Amino acid sequence: MSLGKICACAVLSMAVAAPAMASSQIVINGSTTVLPVMQKAGEAFMAAHPDIHLSISGGGSGNGIKALIEGQCAIAMSSRAIQDKESKAAAAKGVTPVATAIAYDAIVPVVHPDNKIKSLTSAQLRDVYAGKIKNWKELGGKDSKIVVISRDTSSGTFECWNELVMKKTRVMPGALMQASNGAVIQAIAKNPNAIGYVGLGYLNKSVHGLTVDGKEPTAANAISKVWPISRELYIYTNGQPQGDVKKLVDYLLDPSKGQKNVAEIGYIPMPTK
Amino acid sequence: MRNYRFKEAVIQKSLAITATLSLLALLGIVLFLFLEGLPLFSHYSFTDFFFGQLWYPTEEPGVFGIFPLFIGSIAVTVLSSAFAIPLGVFTAIYLNEIAHSNTRRIIKPFIELLAALPSVVLGFLGMVLLAPFLQEVFNADTGLNLLNAAIVLTFMSVPTICSISEDALHAVPGSLREGSLALGATRWQTIRRVVLPAALSGIGTAIMLGMSRAIGETMVVLMCAGGAGILPDSLFAPIRPMPASIAAEMAEAPFRSDHYHALFAIGILLFLLTLCFNIIASRIAEKHRQVGTSSL
Numbered sequence: 001m002s003l004g005k006i007c008a009c010a011v012l013s014m015a016v017a018a019p020a021m022a023s024s025q026i027v028i029n030g031s032t033t034v035l036p037v038m039q040k041a042g043e044a045f046m047a048a049h050p051d052i053h054l055s056i057s058g059g060g061s062g063n064g065i066k067a068l069i070e071g072q073c074a075i076a077m078s079s080r081a082i083q084d085k086e087s088k089a090a091a092a093k094g095v096t097p098v099a100t101a102i103a104y105d106a107i108v109p110v111v112h113p114d115n116k117i118k119s120l121t122s123a124q125l126r127d128v129y130a131g132k133i134k135n136w137k138e139l140g141g142k143d144s145k146i147v148v149i150s151r152d153t154s155s156g157t158f159e160c161w162n163e164l165v166m167k168k169t170r171v172m173p174g175a176l177m178q179a180s181n182g183a184v185i186q187a188i189a190k191n192p193n194a195i196g197y198v199g200l201g202y203l204n205k206s207v208h209g210l211t212v213d214g215k216e217p218t219a220a221n222a223i224s225k226v227w228p229i230s231r232e233l234y235i236y237t238n239g240q241p242q243g244d245v246k247k248l249v250d251y252l253l254d255p256s257k258g259q260k261n262v263a264e265i266g267y268i269p270m271p272t273k
Numbered sequence: 274m275r276n277y278r279f280k281e282a283v284i285q286k287s288l289a290i291t292a293t294l295s296l297l298a299l300l301g302i303v304l305f306l307f308l309e310g311l312p313l314f315s316h317y318s319f320t321d322f323f324f325g326q327l328w329y330p331t332e333e334p335g336v337f338g339i340f341p342l343f344i345g346s347i348a349v350t351v352l353s354s355a356f357a358i359p360l361g362v363f364t365a366i367y368l369n370e371i372a373h374s375n376t377r378r379i380i381k382p383f384i385e386l387l388a389a390l391p392s393v394v395l396g397f398l399g400m401v402l403l404a405p406f407l408q409e410v411f412n413a414d415t416g417l418n419l420l421n422a423a424i425v426l427t428f429m430s431v432p433t434i435c436s437i438s439e440d441a442l443h444a445v446p447g448s449l450r451e452g453s454l455a456l457g458a459t460r461w462q463t464i465r466r467v468v469l470p471a472a473l474s475g476i477g478t479a480i481m482l483g484m485s486r487a488i489g490e491t492m493v494v495l496m497c498a499g500g501a502g503i504l505p506d507s508l509f510a511p512i513r514p515m516p517a518s519i520a521a522e523m524a525e526a527p528f529r530s531d532h533y534h535a536l537f538a539i540g541i542l543l544f545l546l547t548l549c550f551n552i553i554a555s556r557i558a559e560k561h562r563q564v565g566t567s568s569l
Contacts, residue, residue, distance in 0.1 A: 032524075060524030069528075085527055147415045152500065152521035153331045154532070162331075173327060173341070176417060176511050177500035179521045183400070190405040191415055 023051040024244050030064020030077030032180075033156055033199065034233050037103060037252075038077055040261040045251050052244050061156050062086075068236055069095050074245050076236040079105065079156030097236045102252050103259075104268035106200040106222035106230040107160055110185070110207040112192040117141045119211040122228055125165050128195060131172030136193065149187050149196035150175040157181070160231045161197055197229075201266020219268040233267065306544060310537035313337070317531065322538065328502045328513075330522065330532040337535040341502045343542070345512035348419055348505050349498065350488045353426035357487070358480055360427065361434025365476075368435075369442040370464050381439065388432035396496035399425035404497065413509035417499035420508040425493045430483035437482060441475020442468060474558045481554030485547045491516035515539050 028038055035058040042054045064076035069090045082090075082097055090097050109125055111117060117139055120128075127133040128146055137143045150171050151158040162171065178184045181202040188196045189206035196207075200217060203209050209217050212228055221227035241249040252258035259269040313322065317337060325338015364384065368377045403424060404416030411420075445468050453463040469476070499511025500521070519536050526532040 062527045063524050066528040083527060085530060089528070145414050152518075153329065154522040154524070154526055159331065170329060170332075173502045174511075175501060176415060177502070177513060177521065179495055179500075179517075183496065186400060187404075187415070187417060190401075191408060193414065 023053055025053045025055055026075065026244055026248060027067075027073040028054060028056045028075040028077065029067045029073040030058070030075075030236075031061040031079040031156055031233070032058040033061075033079040033105065034077035034102070034235070036265045037233075037258075037262050037267065038235075040265060041252055041258040042248075044257065044261070045248055048251075049244075049247065052247070054248070060154070062154070065090075065097065065236060068097060068238060069093050071095070071238075074237065075248070078234045078236055079231070080159050081234070082236065095238050097238065098240055099234045099236055100241070100249055100253070101232040101234055101270065103233045103262040103270060104219075104222050104230055105160075105233050106217060106219070106227050106268065107157060107164075107197050108200050108203055108209040108217040108229070109195060109197045109212065110188050110203070110209050111195050112188055113206070113208045114192050115141065115208065117210070118208065119214065121213050122165060125212065126167065126169055129161075129166060129171050129175065130169045131174060144193050147191055147194040148172065148175040149184055149194050150177055151181075151184065151197070152177040152179055155179075157197070157199060161229065164229045164231075199266070200268070203266075222268050223271050303544070306537060306540050310534060310539075310541040312529075313531060313534035313538045317535075322535070326504075328518070330526070330535060335531050335535070337531070337538075339515065339518075339535075339539060339542075341504050342513055342515045342518055342539070344504055345419075345498070345502075346488055346494075346514040346516070346543075346546075348512060349422050349426060349494060349514050350484055352419065352423035352508075353430060353487045354480070354484050356423065356427040357430040357434055357483055361431045361479065361483060362438050362476060364431070364435045365438035365442055365479075366464060366469075369439050370460075370468060381436075384432050384435050387428060388436070390428075392429060392490060392492040393496075395425050395428055396493045399493065399497035407509070411509060415499055415509075415511055417497060418509045418511045419498065419505050422494050422498035422512070422514070425497050426487045426490055429490060429493065430487050433486055434479045434483035437479035438472070438476045441472040441479065444475065445471045474560070477557035478554045481550045481557065485550035485554075488550070489516060489543060489547050491520045495520050515543055519543075 028042075035056070038056050042056050046052065046054055061078040061080055064073065064078055065082060065086050067073040068076035069086065070093070076097070081099065087097070109120065117136065120139065124133065124139060129148060129150065131148075133139065134146060135143065136146055151161070176187065178187060178196070181198045184196040184198050185202060185204065185207055188194045200219070200222065203217070211217070215221055215227050217227055222230035235249065235252070237245055237249070253270065255269065255272050262269045322337055322339060323343070324340050325336065326340055327336050327338045328342065329336040368381055372380065399421055400417070404421050406416065407413055407418070407421055408416035449467050449471060450463055453467040454460070458466065494514040495517040498514055498517060500513045500517060501511040502513045503510065505512050519539055522532070523536050526536055
């Protein structure tokens with residue numbers, strides 16, 4: 001008897017509470033590259049819009065787009081453009097992914113600060129990663145083996161590197177695949193013979209960023225595409241953003257709000273039109 | 274009276290349901306693993322998968338040769354076992370047979386505490402402390418290599434091996450030791466000829482469980498092994514064991530793509546390997562089961 005009463009009470013109170021919690025929820029999933037921006041901007045956005053709740057999780061660009069196609073999230077974060085296969089899968093489910101660029105990310109080749117080499121050409125980088133150039137001597141450095149560090153093949157960063165630097169040449173199987181930008185920095189900082197690549201935002205004093213084809217890795221060069229290895233970061237929505245999702249997208253693109261967070265994280269804000 | 278019987282029945286049923294649940298969960302996971310992994314082989318031959326030398330999963334079409342990853346897993350497991358088995362078993366012998374009971378009471382909890390360390394913490398230590406050390410001392414190209422991962426994995430399997438072996442040694446009846454010593458055997462002879470054989474099944478199980486922990490361990494090999502998909506040619510070669518590939522790539526693999534199926538196929542292989550270890554462990558436990566003291 002008493003148990004029944006408790007149950008009834010619980011159901012009743014939930015029914016009463018539900019309208020009070022009517023605030024909408026936006027589920028966001030995807031690239032861990034975009035994640036820190038979304039988290040930082042999301043906090044401020046939720047403070048400004050108490051009725052909208054954001055549920056943000058990372059899991060990779062592929063997972064985010066997958067979730068968007070499956071209807072499990074409203075916004076997918078991605079560090080790459082959608083693939084043909086994914087577009088087809090989306091079409092089959094009646095979903096139209098629409099991309100909005102929210103920031104620029106530039107990838108910078110890095111070496112140990114003690115390394116004499118401070119500048120390389122795209123072609124040299126390609127040969128090093130393909131395993132054709134094996135010794136720093138061949139690049140004008142000291143006589144020691146080059147330890148090639150790469151990101152794992154399914155990261156957005158690897159894909160960008162593969163496309164913009166490798167240009168259909170394979171990264172050699174002997175390259176050390178690290179699972180995050182942080183792990184690459186860590187490995188380079190501890191190894192004078194290593195070369196790797198990280199997002200511009202991760203560059204710190206423990207490693208040295210190389211100039212490529214004589215171009216400095218700077219934000220301005222990335223936006224103007226003078227820097228040869230730069231890419232855009234996207235969020236994908238099903239159709240044009242609407243309602244609460246649109247509020248969030250507008251917030252992200254606002255130069256005084258979301259774009260500030262972009263810069264704080266270490267990416268490059270979208271140029272103001 | 275009836276009330277008691279009813280209660281008893283309810284408790285029995287709910288316990289049975291709990292047990293069934295874990296069985297169902299296991300069946301579900303295995304079924305899912307096979308359903309997601311096997312589709313790869315509809316158009317990619319098993320030979321190319323298992324014996325293939327190259328792993329380029331994101332190309333079109335993808336290349337899914339896991340032989341270097343498989344060998345990497347085997348190499349790191351064998352090497353870490355070579356460190357962990359003597360360390361674990363000898364520590365267990367010391368604790369149970371030689372150490373004063375107070376010493377044992379202090380040391381054993383610490384060894385078990387080692388098992389409680391999250392693997393990501395050990396992995397981080399391997400990456401930040403041990404790798405640069407190996408690089409320096411052995412003048413290796415990179416500290417992130419087979420040896421580094423094997424040493425860190427040793428820290429993970431020693432507690433398992435030591436703790437279970439110690440329990441096995443502890444279970445050997447004191448009368449056996451006393452009998453052996455009474456016949457004039459030295460302490461070492463007693464340990465080697467009487468106590469160890471009597472505890473063999475437990476020690477065997479301990480070793481197998483320790484090894485299966487090493488082969489399935491993901492975080493440590495992801496962080497410490499270097500991640501190069503090549504066949505190791507020395508102790509200092511970077512390797513990429515199978516769990517590292519799954520962990521690094523699963524999040525980015527497009528859903529139900531060949532790459533996704535290939536990662537699950539690796540999962541099947543890992544599952545079969547650990548299953549083998551566990552079956553061997555239980556076979557050892559079965560075969561050398563000590564019933565009383567009469568069979569010695």
